[in-house]
Each structure stands twice: as structure tokens, then as C-alpha cells.
Amino acid sequence: MLPALTMVATLVAMALAASTMTASITEADRIYVSSENIASEESMRVLYERWYALHRRDADPNDKEKRFAIFNAEARAVYKLNKDGARVKHHLNLFADMTQDEYAEGFANCSPLEIQPRDEIKLNLHQPSQYYPNNLPHSVDWRTVDGVLTGVKKQGRCGSCWAIAATGAMESIHFLKNNKRTNLSVQELVDCSTENRGCDGGWAEKAFQYVINKHGIHSSEQYPYVGNGSRCTTPSGSRVMSIGRFVYVRRHNEKQLMDAVSHWPVVVPFFGTNSTVFMRYSGGIFRGPCNDTQRHQFLLVGYGTMPSDDANDPGVKYWVVQNTWGESWGERGYMLVERGHETDGGVCGISSRHAVYPAHPK
Structure with a gap:
């Protein structure tokens, strides 16, 4: 030694x-938002299921519809940030279906x-x-x-x-x-x-x-x-x-x-x-x-x-x-x-x- x-x-x-x-x-565990994802509610739900399987395996299924509404808004916001040329990159991380208050209080x-x-x-x-x-x-x-x-x-x-x-x-x-x-x-x-x-x-x-x-x-x-x-x-x-x-x-x-x-x-x-x-x-x-x-x-x-x-x-x-x-x-x-x-x-x-x-x- x-x-x-x-x-x-x-x-x-x-x-x-x-x-x-x-x-x-590793890009496999990053979920980005494309124009195809935000084209319809159906395509957004497909994206949410992909994200949900990665980040919310043990979540309460009764809370899922409420969380989807938050996720929908967050995904569109992230897409707009990247499209508008934000100085840093953004993807859908573990906070994507939390409210800002939940995130701030918990993390x-x-x-x-x-x-x-x-x-x-x-x-x-x-x-x-x-x-x-x-x-x-x-x-x-x-x-x-x-x-x-x-x-x-x-x-x-x-x-x-x-x-x-x-x-x-x-x-x-x-x-x-x-x-x-x-x-x-x-x-x-x-x-x-x-x-x-x-x-x-x-x-x-x-x-x-x-x-x-x-x-x-x-x-x-x-x-x-x-x-x-x-x-x-x-x-x-x-x-x-x-x-x-x-x-x-x-x-x-x-x-x-x-x-x-x-x-x-x-x-x-x-x-x-x-x-x-x-x-x-x-x-x-x-x-x-x-x-x-x-x-x-x-x-x-x-x-x-x-x-x-x-x-x-x-x-x-x-x-x-x-x-x-x-x-x-x-x-x-x-x-x-x-x-x-x-x-x-x-x-x-x-x-x-x-x-x-x-x-x-x-």
C-alpha cells in the first residue's frame, strides 16, 4: 500500500x-419532451406512463389523475424552455408531477x-x-x-x-x-x-x-x-x-x-x-x-x-x-x-x- x-x-x-x-x-434514464409528445392528450398520457414507470412505481394510483394534470403542464413548460433556447438543458426529472410548493417544502x-x-x-x-x-x-x-x-x-x-x-x-x-x-x-x-x-x-x-x-x-x-x-x-x-x-x-x-x-x-x-x-x-x-x-x-x-x-x-x-x-x-x-x-x-x-x-x- x-x-x-x-x-x-x-x-x-x-x-x-x-x-x-x-x-x-446515460440517456436511457432521461425523458425529454418532443413536439409529438405534446400533440395530443393521448400522446402525453403515453409519455406520462413511461415517466411514471421510472419514477413513481409505488405511488398511490388514486392520485394518478391529479398528478397527470401537473405533469401535463410541466412537460409543456419544459418543452417550451428547450424550444426557446434556454441556457441550460431540461428534461422530465423526478419532480415532474409535483407542485412547486410540494417540491420547495420537501426538497x-x-x-x-x-x-x-x-x-x-x-x-x-x-x-x-x-x-x-x-x-x-x-x-x-x-x-x-x-x-x-x-x-x-x-x-x-x-x-x-x-x-x-x-x-x-x-x-x-x-x-x-x-x-x-x-x-x-x-x-x-x-x-x-x-x-x-x-x-x-x-x-x-x-x-x-x-x-x-x-x-x-x-x-x-x-x-x-x-x-x-x-x-x-x-x-x-x-x-x-x-x-x-x-x-x-x-x-x-x-x-x-x-x-x-x-x-x-x-x-x-x-x-x-x-x-x-x-x-x-x-x-x-x-x-x-x-x-x-x-x-x-x-x-x-x-x-x-x-x-x-x-x-x-x-x-x-x-x-x-x-x-x-x-x-x-x-x-x-x-x-x-x-x-x-x-x-x-x-x-x-x-x-x-x-x-x-x-x-x-x-
Whole structure:
């Protein structure tokens, strides 16, 4: 086995070398809307049955007609967006037969708690590498390095994005430092991290503190995810890993955030996920609109620049983030978010709060 530091350096190099690759997207599980689909109610019902079989296998059949009416309107809206040349692509994802209120309440506000501002002098702050600030890699993409990410998870109607992002960050650094692959228990954090509010939301740093206080966390096999809050239990078997501390990345500092994610994935905030543009996102670089009324947490897994056909155009800079809504949303569960706007805290506030990552995995 490679020594820990050598292994990290090797995997980082792999991420940098492979970062120009695009994550593979299987078109079979994407349902787009054509002019033929919207030509008649009959053709729309055929489309709905195809979508329903993929996304609503266990739904209440008595609710189906009501859901079809919502789906019909959503499919036509998605078709018009694509036809009119929207800046991002859209397909019919898992939200296609939900009302906007149902979506916003169930999925778009999983970090409602506000962490009070702290004196940065007292925080464990990210120490920039030798490449900061002017020699950072042009692009990084941890999706391209086998083992670093354990896959896109699906939170369901539980507002557990904070717990999923926290476990994802710990899983990644555990692999990078110790060459150990494991799926950690999101449900344990939802049930037992009492500084957070379970399915009503929370923050990754409080999840990290729980793991430190308990000297570890169990695996998802020991404590499976059920998608709702339940009584905290102690499963059989030892906790599978712990961390020694967690580290903050300075706010409003894009290059420090780039430096941090070039070493391992980082948890970042995101505001404004309750917009229809965000709900319908299927690909491309997301530029908003955003607001600060609904809050989310992502796992930041890379960054890059989308080249332009114009030699005089430097292209569009972006972040790569992993969401918690399964692979049917976005680019197989991932999103590209425009990078920049540092003084404003980034698009949708992605750098407006301290990013955070775990350290010293055991």
C-alpha cells in the first residue's frame, strides 16, 4: 500500500489529469419532451406512463389523475424552455408531477439553520498549499478518480442534504488518506446529531462535531437510511471511522476554495434551490436566478472552464457540485455552477459562507 501522503498526491494528480473528461450520462434514464409528445392528450398520457414507470412505481394510483394534470403542464413548460433556447438543458426529472410548493417544502430547504458568525481567528482555517494563489490547477474533477466518491445519494422527502454532504466528505477523505472505501450512515446523523434537526435540516460542521464527540460513525450497512427521522439507536458493531477535526475555508475567497477542493471534496452552501429553473436543471452551467430564502448544502467536487468557440472568449468558469436528489436530476446527480462573482459570495451564495471539510480521518 502506498504511504498516505504519496497516495494522496497520486490520486490528486489523477484527478487533475482526468479533469477534462465529462461524467458519462446515460440517456436511457432521461425523458425529454418532443413536439409529438405534446400533440395530443393521448400522446402525453403515453409519455406520462413511461415517466411514471421510472419514477413513481409505488405511488398511490388514486392520485394518478391529479398528478397527470401537473405533469401535463410541466412537460409543456419544459418543452417550451428547450424550444426557446434556454441556457441550460431540461428534461422530465423526478419532480415532474409535483407542485412547486410540494417540491420547495420537501426538497429545497434542508439547511435552514443559521450558523452564527464567528471570529475567524478562533476557527481552524484552511492552510493554502504551495500552489496558492497563482499556480492552482486549471481544472479538477473528483468524479473521474475511482473510489473517491461513493456515488450520488437520494435524500427523498427528508431534508438531509447536510448529512449526505457530510458523509460524502468523510468518505472521500477516508479513501484519499487511508485507502479505505466505505459508505457512512446518513441515518445516524439524521437521528442522533441532536445539534441538527434531522429531516428538518442542519449543517455539515455540526455533523462533523457529532462524529468527533462520539469517536466515530457507523456504516450505512449497520445503520441504513430510511428517509425519515426516527429514534437514535446504537447498532451492533464498531464505528467504522472517525475524524480528528474539521476545517473551514475563508468566505468570499474563490482561490482558497479552488485550492481546498484540489485536495479533496468540500461541503459548500447553496441558496435559492426553490426556483423552477433549479428544479428542472438537466445540464449546462447554472447561473441562477437565486434567492436566500431556501438553503441547501452540496459536496463540491471540482472546478473547470467551459471553452468557447471564439478564440477571443476565455470561456465560462464553473464549479462541479454533487446534489442529493439521485441520478435522475441534473447531470446524473451533479451540477455545473458558474464560478466567479466572488465579492457577491458566488452564484447562489456558494462562497458566501465558510466551506468546510473533515480532517485527520481515522
